[in-house]
Amino acid sequence: MDIFLISAQKGGAGKSTLTALISNSLAIDFRKKVLVIDGDEQGTITDFREADELELEEFPYEVKKLPTKEVAEYLDNLEDQYDVVFVDLQGSTSDNDILEIMMLANRVLLPIIARKADLYSTLNYVETIRKIETYKKEEEEDTDFLLYAMLNQKRGRIEEKAMRDYCKEVGVNIFENGLRDLVAYARWNTYESYMSSDNSDLNAVKEEFTAFMNEFVEKYKL
Numbered sequence: 001m002d003i004f005l006i007s008a009q010k011g012g013a014g015k016s017t018l019t020a021l022i023s024n025s026l027a028i029d030f031r032k033k034v035l036v037i038d039g040d041e042q043g044t045i046t047d048f049r050e051a052d053e054l055e056l057e058e059f060p061y062e063v064k065k066l067p068t069k070e071v072a073e074y075l076d077n078l079e080d081q082y083d084v085v086f087v088d089l090q091g092s093t094s095d096n097d098i099l100e101i102m103m104l105a106n107r108v109l110l111p112i113i114a115r116k117a118d119l120y121s122t123l124n125y126v127e128t129i130r131k132i133e134t135y136k137k138e139e140e141e142d143t144d145f146l147l148y149a150m151l152n153q154k155r156g157r158i159e160e161k162a163m164r165d166y167c168k169e170v171g172v173n174i175f176e177n178g179l180r181d182l183v184a185y186a187r188w189n190t191y192e193s194y195m196s197s198d199n200s201d202l203n204a205v206k207e208e209f210t211a212f213m214n215e216f217v218e219k220y221k222l
């Protein structure tokens with residue numbers, strides 16, 4: 001069972017969006033048993049699921065809402081009944097809570113929006129997570145902890161190249177394939193995958209998202 005945390009320092013980097021887009025695809029396209037734990041007190045993914053329930057009865061995976069403080073204990077007691085578990089936290093989650101959950105996770109993805117205004121805090125965060133990775137690898141001999149960064153809301157900015165170079169410098173591997181800033185990604189739900197979309201208007205989204213997902217399952221060994 002792999003426990004994923006999509007984690008970013010700042011609110012709004014796309015944690016919930018990516019958690020949903022990726023969970024949909026893993027459950028539908030890759031036939032994984034997925035659980036999404038919504039540890040965000042604002043309940044973003046839970047709200048989306050509740051809205052989806054007005055239209056649909058069956059879903060490709062379960063969403064479980066928990067207070068942030070209860071997530072770690074829940075993970076600790078979870079039996080091996082899922083292939084993949086995602087934890088979604090809000091941007092203002094305390095460092096201690098994030099750390100506690102990260103110690104239980106074995107897969108971390110850092111979504112990065114390479115904006116000049118966020119550069120400094122992003123660099124700081126990448127470095128902090130890199131330290132946690134080093135610590136985990138030293139403390140837990142047989143850990144299979146995997147950390148990657150990815151560029152979200154790509155717009156072809158020069159900062160994106162700088163961010164790639166920086167990640168390389170500090171030893172954080174970054175995905176080749178990012179996701180552009182597209183309305184389609186903002187319009188996510190909890191049951192459809194762009195990878196299996198048959199809407200021809202979405203061909204470009206499908207192509208980009210499929211490349212991203214193929215890299216995702218390869219890099220995280222799913």
Ligand SMILES: Nc1ncnc2c1ncn2[C@@H]1O[C@H](COP(=O)(O)OP(=O)(O)OP(=O)(O)O)[C@@H](O)[C@H]1O
Pocket residue numbers: 008010011012013014015016017018040044089090091092152153154179180181182183185186187
């Ligand atoms: N690739 C993308 N293209 C277009 N819009 C995006 C993309 N990724 C995220 N967004 C939009 O950016 C905003 C923030 O995304 P999201 O809510 O997923 O961030 P978050 O990291 O979960 O925020 P919080 O810290 O508040 O939980 C949302 O309006 C979302 O629709």
Ligand SMILES: [Mg+2]
Pocket residue numbers: 015016017040044088089090091
């Ligand atoms: Mg969120």
